[in-house]
Amino acid sequence: MAVSEAGNGRGVTLDAVARVAGVSRATVSRVVNGNPKVGEEAKRQVERAIERLGYIPNPAARSLVTRRSDSIGVVIPEPPGMLFGDPFFPRLLRGISTELAARNYQLVLLMPQSPEEEPRVERYLAAGHVDGALLVSLHGEDAMPAALAARGIPVVVGGRPPGGEGVSYVDVDNVGGAKAAVAHLIRAGRRTIATIGGPPDMSAGTDRLEGYRQGLAAGGLALDAALEAAADFTQEGGAEAMRRILAARPDVDGVFAASDLMAAGALQVLRAAGRRVPEDVSIVGFDDSSIAATAEPPLTSIRQPIEEMGREMVRLLLEQASRPGSVPRKVILATQLVRRRSSEGGPKR
Amino acid sequence: MAVSEAGNGRGVTLDAVARVAGVSRATVSRVVNGNPKVGEEAKRQVERAIERLGYIPNPAARSLVTRRSDSIGVVIPEPPGMLFGDPFFPRLLRGISTELAARNYQLVLLMPQSPEEEPRVERYLAAGHVDGALLVSLHGEDAMPAALAARGIPVVVGGRPPGGEGVSYVDVDNVGGAKAAVAHLIRAGRRTIATIGGPPDMSAGTDRLEGYRQGLAAGGLALDAALEAAADFTQEGGAEAMRRILAARPDVDGVFAASDLMAAGALQVLRAAGRRVPEDVSIVGFDDSSIAATAEPPLTSIRQPIEEMGREMVRLLLEQASRPGSVPRKVILATQLVRRRSSEGGPKR
DNA sequence: TTGAAAGCGTTACCAT
């Protein structure tokens, strides 16, 4: 009767449990899956046997018959070193992970590091390893959302998807946030406001640019192509963009950068050019990442609810997975202006 | 003859492929798995059928018989908001992911967000969902490494494991890096050198403290408990520690912080206290993260090869998984001093 | 080289 003590479950099957408990496999399965149609006594015996043997269900066997994996994939293409140095990525994962854990799902992370790896990722998802996929940080006309949807795989995109339609997504209010940033600069008395935009092939880039333009219009200020420079969300990219703007419009007195990292780069360039911040030039960033609080001076920024975005993505995905063929939904989360010194004291205060 | 065009593989089994190709399931399996014992013609037919039907092997069925999952778990406990705002985490994942992709393995991310969730994670790993596990950012006497090892699950720890022995791990040379930082400060003419240490329950914390002490000893300087303050790797923690040090030893002229984030916090406090950096006080951080280059002045820091650490962890793990019962191995990666302005020009230069 | 058939560990249906 010496059953494997400290048993790890290696080789312990439903069958073994059934034998020890003196019942059939079916009954053990019912107990394991919380099926109420089990007698008091039988249930007790089974639980004891499970405990004793250290039984853990074999996920492969289970998945083979249920056709579910109880896990979902998170796809993050990482061609440039983007997203690094920026807490966006960890925060999003944390939000996703929290919500998933609460529902007893597992997170499978897929990071195709070049476009060539995407087919591999697609195959993986299509194979049934996961019950659905979350797509993040898409560039350009990425075909993945459509491709996956066509294969019948539930998909939710983080950020407005390139293609635009037919796929559920969760996004922050990039237009509104950017608009608020510009309004704030105008309120501080700035009149020559530039923007350092994100990549033109990402909605976070184009939407913030759109918000900037709307903000200027709302404040009665004219657009000027020389005041708009696109970059790649990185600090060095932001610095480079700032140099271009400074060369074209040395009279610039306000800058809205589409990321804190770019704002930090702009800050350094402005300093090097002899401009004081915020006395001569006000700056507003985007993300409210840790670098915003760290910078000297600390950066006013647009905060986005990243964790919440992750959680909402999970909710949407699982809802969709449980109701195949349901219509795509879109959820937009609000942003918030966080005031810090980089935009204090303009000419008119 | 109209076979599902644009087929996604939904319901397409090995059997279907075999039928279309006019061979047996066994032969199809051999082709799929690259078994050389297949005739030219048969192989051609099978490949054509696979292509036509869009066949993708069912991972559950395969795993059920092979007892492998071709994926590995990465466990990152996240009790404090630690690791955030710090690119350590994404960089490590990138390294891990790169190496895994090269070997056709998948990454399953597990982030128990409280100690209560750890059993859940342990069960998951023990169930056979993965072929091995990578453990990162362990605190105190975490029992996971031992528990998993006891269950026969291949494990590799990132950073020197709390328990210390019996488990393979990859670490950077924290002692050496810290020692080099202190030596650098001494070379710059500093004589009253403080340290802001990491959490005492993490080896990255204790090892860097040890390196600091060795560095002082090597330079013929005496230890002083008032010059040592522990923090939690965060910026605010670093600031708080700096205040304590400043109160006890206002004559401090050099600071070695065990993370760039803490160094940044110390920087702000020193400034607020009227100290100039680097004229009055030199600072050296650890990580060489983006914040080091961003800070004003830019921070001298100890660079650690984080991506490489991730890749090495994978190599060790898969090697171990393929040779059950092999002895635990340890790999220590070198660090490197990166000079920036925060440690320039001391009293004697 | 190829095929037949025996599992792998579960779930779920059908009786009882």
Next chain:
DNA sequence: ATGGTAACGCTTTCAA
């Protein structure tokens, strides 16, 4: 409430 028994889709002997 419980047990017997087909699947689930694949790999892997064992023969041929």
